Amino acid sequence: MSQRRKFIKQSLMGSAFFIPGLNQAFARVPTEFSAGQKPLILSTWNHGIPANEAAMAKLTGGGSILDAVEAGVKVTELDLDNLSVGLQGLPDREGITTLDASIMTGDGSCGTVAFVRQIKHPISLARMVMEKTPHVMLVGEGARQFAISQGFPLEEEILSPNAAIEYQKWKVTSQYKPIINIENHDTIGMIGIDSNGKLAGSCTTSGLAYKMHGRVGDSPIIGAGLFVDDEVGAATATGLGESIIRICGSFLIVELMRQGRTPQEACEEAVKRLIAKNKNIKDIQAGFLAINKEGETGAFAVHPGFNFAKATSSKNELIDSRSHFTL
Numbered sequence: 150m151s152q153r154r155k156f157i158k159q160s161l162m163g164s165a166f167f168i169p170g171l172n173q174a175f176a177r178v179p180t181e182f183s184a185g186q187k188p189l190i191l192s193t194w195n196h197g198i199p200a201n202e203a204a205m206a207k208l209t210g211g212g213s214i215l216d217a218v219e220a221g222v223k224v225t226e227l228d229l230d231n232l233s234v235g236l237q238g239l240p241d242r243e244g245i246t247t248l249d250a251s252i253m254t255g256d257g258s259c260g261t262v263a264f265v266r267q268i269k270h271p272i273s274l275a276r277m278v279m280e281k282t283p284h285v286m287l288v289g290e291g292a293r294q295f296a297i298s299q300g301f302p303l304e305e306e307i308l309s310p311n312a313a314i315e316y317q318k319w320k321v322t323s324q325y326k327p328i329i330n331i332e333n334h335d336t337i338g339m340i341g342i343d344s345n346g347k348l349a350g351s352c353t354t355s356g357l358a359y360k361m362h363g364r365v366g367d368s369p370i371i372g373a374g375l376f377v378d379d380e381v382g383a384a385t386a387t388g389l390g391e392s393i394i395r396i397c398g399s400f401l402i403v404e405l406m407r408q409g410r411t412p413q414e415a416c417e418e419a420v421k422r423l424i425a426k427n428k429n430i431k432d433i434q435a436g437f438l439a440i441n442k443e444g445e446t447g448a449f450a451v452h453p454g455f456n457f458a459k460a461t462s463s464k465n466e467l468i469d470s471r472s473h474f475t476l
């Protein structure tokens with residue numbers, strides 16, 4: 150379960166920096182990549198443990214893999230201790246919390262929302278965009294109006310107690326400077342495969358803390374924060390959105406798997422590409438997860454500290470990812 154997090158960062162083109170793992174509430178196991186298993190759910194960071202649990206419960210209870218990845222991340226969207234997902238997340242520099250989310254299935258169906266306010270479950274709104282509109286993405290006021298039309302309640306626009314405390318501290322200087330992220334994570338990205346090989350994924354975040362009003366990260370960008378293709382596999386991302394968007398990270402991983410790379414090789418190649426295409430890499434953390442259609446998995450990050458939750462029908466464990474740079 151997540152703990153309080155401080156996340157600061159930098160200038161407009163800024164970079165995100167995460168201090169490796171503190172406050173882990175779950176036992177860790179060494180990174181290992183077993184032979185393919187189905188069904189399987191992977192999700193980013195330690196908040197993935199309770200999210201996976203909900204996703205697997207949905208799946209074993211007869212829900213679809215799409216239902217599962219929606220149900221899983223909804224747990225994180227409600228986690229009041231989490232300052233990087235949901236309405237309790239850290240706000241932008243104006244003190245307004247804006248959310249991004251995406252959802253996708255392996256047949257190419259997808260829906261996303263970005264820069265949306267007052268909606269408790271942006272992942273469910275993204276699913277509504279996918280299922281009830283001819284569009285893929287709705288943003289800002291349009292997304293909010295669509296939410297109202299679909300019966301989503303509008304939440305009161307006040308910061309959560311934890312976010313309000315952190316925002317007041319940030320306002321003392323109001324500078325984009327590296328803030329140590331004691332919680333060591335941001336965003337939840339979840340990908341899953343059912344026992345028939347059907348894939349789906351979800352990704353939801355409150356984005357970079359103290360971002361410019363209107364800033365959107367990778368999470369609601371199909372191909373950046375999430376990509377799913379039943380013919381190949383699925384990938385999701387976490388970390389500094391700008392660095393992930395620059396390389397279409399999740400799409401890149403799926404396409405590398407299509408060309409024959411294993412999920413692990415594909416994640417490592419994406420990190421290599423991200424490092425090549427981003428300046429100030431020492432200050433940028435990003436991590437990727439992948440599953441192929443055989444149920445084999447991969448994970449890799451720029452820096453140490455990234456971990457992920459892996460659930461099968463019998464086990465839900467937190468695993469440390471390997472990284473390009475080491476301590």
Ligand code: GLY
Pocket residue numbers: 335336354355356357365366367368386387388389390391
């Ligand atoms: N990865 C989340 C964001 O950059 O907004």
